[in-house]
Amino acid sequence: MKQLICILGVFFLSSIQALEYQGQIDFEHRQFDSDADSSTHDSQTSTFINLNASKELQNVKFQLGLKARDAYVDHNRDYLNLDDTNISWQASEWSLSLGTHIFNWKIMEFFSPIDSINPKNLSTGKDVERLGLPSLVYKKEFESSELQVIYIIDSKSSEYPQAQDRQGLRLNLQTPKYVEDNAELSNGDELFQFILRYKKSFEDFEFDAHVAQKYDTSSPLIIVETPSTIPAALEDLTVRPYYFQLQQLGMSIQTSREDWTYKLEATSLNYENTEVDFFVPPLGGITKLTQKDHSKLALGAERSIFYDNNHTSTLYFEYLSILGTSTEDARSLGAFQRDVFFGLKHALNDFKGHEFSLLLTYDLQGHDESIFGLSHEFRLNSAWKLEYGLTFIDAPKPDPTDPLDFYYGLKPLRESDNMMVTLSRYF
Amino acid sequence: MKFTLLFFITINAWCMSAREIMEKVDKANKGIIGASGEMSMTLIDAQANKVERLLKAQTLEGNAQNDKSILEFIKPLDVKGVKLLTHTIKDDANKQWLYLPRFKRVKKINSRNQSCSFMASEFSYEDIAGRQLDKYSYKLLKEDDSSWTIESTPKTKSGYTKLISIINKEYMNPVKTEYYDRRSELLKVAIMSKFEPHKVKDKTFHLAKTIHMKNQQTKKESILTWNNRSLGVSLKESDFKSTKLK
Numbered sequence: 001m002k003q004l005i006c007i008l009g010v011f012f013l014s015s016i017q018a019l020e021y022q023g024q025i026d027f028e029h030r031q032f033d034s035d036a037d038s039s040t041h042d043s044q045t046s047t048f049i050n051l052n053a054s055k056e057l058q059n060v061k062f063q064l065g066l067k068a069r070d071a072y073v074d075h076n077r078d079y080l081n082l083d084d085t086n087i088s089w090q091a092s093e094w095s096l097s098l099g100t101h102i103f104n105w106k107i108m109e110f111f112s113p114i115d116s117i118n119p120k121n122l123s124t125g126k127d128v129e130r131l132g133l134p135s136l137v138y139k140k141e142f143e144s145s146e147l148q149v150i151y152i153i154d155s156k157s158s159e160y161p162q163a164q165d166r167q168g169l170r171l172n173l174q175t176p177k178y179v180e181d182n183a184e185l186s187n188g189d190e191l192f193q194f195i196l197r198y199k200k201s202f203e204d205f206e207f208d209a210h211v212a213q214k215y216d217t218s219s220p221l222i223i224v225e226t227p228s229t230i231p232a233a234l235e236d237l238t239v240r241p242y243y244f245q246l247q248q249l250g251m252s253i254q255t256s257r258e259d260w261t262y263k264l265e266a267t268s269l270n271y272e273n274t275e276v277d278f279f280v281p282p283l284g285g286i287t288k289l290t291q292k293d294h295s296k297l298a299l300g301a302e303r304s305i306f307y308d309n310n311h312t313s314t315l316y317f318e319y320l321s322i323l324g325t326s327t328e329d330a331r332s333l334g335a336f337q338r339d340v341f342f343g344l345k346h347a348l349n350d351f352k353g354h355e356f357s358l359l360l361t362y363d364l365q366g367h368d369e370s371i372f373g374l375s376h377e378f379r380l381n382s383a384w385k386l387e388y389g390l391t392f393i394d395a396p397k398p399d400p401t402d403p404l405d406f407y408y409g410l411k412p413l414r415e416s417d418n419m420m421v422t423l424s425r426y427f
Numbered sequence: 428m429k430f431t432l433l434f435f436i437t438i439n440a441w442c443m444s445a446r447e448i449m450e451k452v453d454k455a456n457k458g459i460i461g462a463s464g465e466m467s468m469t470l471i472d473a474q475a476n477k478v479e480r481l482l483k484a485q486t487l488e489g490n491a492q493n494d495k496s497i498l499e500f501i502k503p504l505d506v507k508g509v510k511l512l513t514h515t516i517k518d519d520a521n522k523q524w525l526y527l528p529r530f531k532r533v534k535k536i537n538s539r540n541q542s543c544s545f546m547a548s549e550f551s552y553e554d555i556a557g558r559q560l561d562k563y564s565y566k567l568l569k570e571d572d573s574s575w576t577i578e579s580t581p582k583t584k585s586g587y588t589k590l591i592s593i594i595n596k597e598y599m600n601p602v603k604t605e606y607y608d609r610r611s612e613l614l615k616v617a618i619m620s621k622f623e624p625h626k627v628k629d630k631t632f633h634l635a636k637t638i639h640m641k642n643q644q645t646k647k648e649s650i651l652t653w654n655n656r657s658l659g660v661s662l663k664e665s666d667f668k669s670t671k672l673k
Contacts, residue, residue, distance in 0.1 A: 022508040022528055052508075052528060084531065092665050104531045139670075146670050199670065206535060256537045306543040306586075308608070349544045351470060351478050353505075382478070382503040426504035 023051035023427045030125060032166070033417040041164045042418070044073035046125070052084065061088045065102065067129060076162050077123055083132035094140045100132025103150070105208065107254055107263045110341040110361070111320035113296035114210070114250040114265050117195060119158040119217040125167060126420070131156055145200040152195070155188025158217050160241065166416050169222065169407055176241040178215050181272045188215050191245055209251040216246040216269065219333050221291055222407070226279040237281060244291040245272035265298040294325040294333060316343035327365065331408045338364045354378045369410040370394045385424045392417045445565035448575050448594070453560045455599035458630050462486045464656035468548050471648040480546050487662045493517060494557065495667035500546070510672050518561045519583065523552075526672035533672050542586020548649040549615060549640040551586055573597070587614070598622050598633035615642050627659035
């Protein structure tokens with residue numbers, strides 16, 4: 001129902017001429033190769049809404065960002081988020097903005113370790129979407145540089161796929177908790193959270209550095225909480241993401257040389273060394289866990305090739321590595337530990353904007369994990385677009401003797417080959 | 428005495444090199460300060476099918492050929508809000524950034540190769556960015572009472588081997604340009620028409636309202652038309668930064 005209200009809202013907002021707006025409604029159907037398991041509801045149709053509207057009155061700008069999903073089968077996947085909704089005061093060389101903000105620090109296409117400021121919506125079933133962070137943002141511009149001071153007013157958790165969603169851990173995750181430096185759990189209101197960011201352009205280089213103190217909503221520990229009595233079934237256990245206090249340093253640099261664009265991204269994550277209890281099912285026993293300090297490094301290169309027939313091909317090569325921690329610990333930090341990405345986009349540059357995309361990620365640690373995707377999109381007319389694609393995921397069978405092995409790397413996504421068709425209406 | 432003076436002026440004009448003519452043309456088009464308006468582009472394929480593109484454009488005139496411009500896409504709707512920021516560089520590749528509103532992301536573009544099609548039209552990014560004086564060497568092919576015919580050869584990387592332009596002496600702007608591809612074959616012909624006077628302070632600029640580009644090899648055409656073009660507009664330099672695209 002609320003999604004229907006959203007659709008009506010999109011039409012209403014788009015009819016207000018005084019507003020600057022742009023948005024889209026996507027009707028997507030995704031079909032999985034093996035959805036016979038009654039515990040999952042992944043093959044289904046969904047409506048996605050994405051709307052941005054703004055209004056400027058002299059130096060004051062109002063901005064509204066809205067994202068919503070209406071899943072036709074599993075309504076646990078519905079959401080409605082105001083992601084980039086804020087009011088800002090803009091002077092010629094500085095601005096101050098209050099509200100929720102999306103900080104997009106992504107460079108190139110796939111791996112972007114510095115782009116980890118916003119909590120994420122991991123349950124969209126397609127692109128990972130950032131969730132707006134309640135914050136006060138001061139920007140000061142200089143001749144060829146910019147300073148940002150971001151005060152995070154309130155913590156916001158990421159949203160996770162639940163048990164019926166194969167793109168998650170196949171667990172019902174409870175509302176995340178925040179781990180304070182005295183090992184107490186909170187709602188994330190005790191740490192003074194801020195980010196300082198400095199960007200500078202010089203010659204062909206773009207440099208970007210930041211220091212942050214915040215709760216890490218990007219890489220939580222998934223904790224099985226200690227029950228008061230031994231539960232009869234594993235499903236009765238409480239499983240919850242825990243966010244740890246983090247001091248983060250990050251930098252990126254990108255430059256163009258001849259026909260290539262290169263990037264380097266590095267980030268160092270240092271956690272408050274707090275230990276929490278992890279209940280080891282099925283019989284119990286408690287292990288002390290803490291989030292491990294580590295670093296991430298990403299390298300990338302991009303090149304566009306132009307053909308005489310007006311076609312354009314763009315090639316992407318990217319590499320990601322987690323450093324400063326053991327291979328075993330790195331496995332618990334995310335799906336990718338030491339991986340490469342290869343991407344190819346081929347645009348015909350014709351009336352209909354036909355574009356073909358191919359992506360491949362491959363695990364270099366010998367786990368035989370890979371994702372291979374193909375898609376094709378084109379305009380039906382000036383307002384409608386159609387996209388369809390296939391995704392193949394390859395991962396080895398989990399080790400039956402290790403109950404945690406199922407959750408590592410791409411193993412939860414094993415046997416999740418799927419195809420999708422998306423019809424989009426733009427405003 | 429009158430005869431001598433006339434003779435001197437004529438000799439002087441003949442002595443003007445192609446480079447000097449282009450400097451004069453460049454100077455005649457300086458002083459725009461800032462320009463804004465809407466551009467519509469009609470794309471026509473070889474079968475005469477038509478589609479429309481719509482853009483908003485802002486240009487800030489800089490010193491020494493370092494102009495800055497923002498093109499904001501309005502139609503087709505799937506690229507609505509996409510902005511292309513270009514900093515033209517006097518004697519090197521331009522710098523470009525693309526803002527993608529769907530992802531709230533500013534992407535740096537490697538603009539060394541500017542020969543690709545702009546929005547599937549017969550205009551390339553190189554054509555849209557405009558021509559900087561120092562990026563070409565010039566040769567005067569012909570002169571008559573109303574025009575100069577100038578051959579321009581790119582000195583930096585370009586999709587063309589040469590351009591031949593007929594420059595109207597009254598408008599101090601080209602009325603026709605032929606573009607030759609990497610095999611030195613005629614690729615495209617642009618016809619500029621509907622010149623309109625625009626007054627900025629005490630200076631009058633004559634600018635074409637319409638540019639009709641015909642691809643001689645594919646028979647595709649694109650017609651670019653300026654609407655509501657204003658010159659002498661006061662624009663803020665700080666708005667032409669990649670960080671301000673959002």
